[in-house]
Amino acid sequence: MIQNIAYFLIFGKPLIMYIGIFTLLFVIFTATIGFLNYKGIKIIPFKWHLIFAILTIAFAVIHAIFGLSIFLDF
16 A cells, blocks of 8 residues: 555656655755754744754655655555
């Protein structure tokens, strides 16, 4: 069941690929917000660092479950 969702095609590419791309982008955004606030550049409030960290963890868990569904029958 989960394997079917993971390999659902969007524009000819599986959903798991898009989840991985979003995970990587959220990691980069989270690190950038933390770095900018550390340097004293307050363009983006620090509360967004926590929001992006939670999104990163959520997307990483979904991506991992999709990836493991290849080997395990969920």
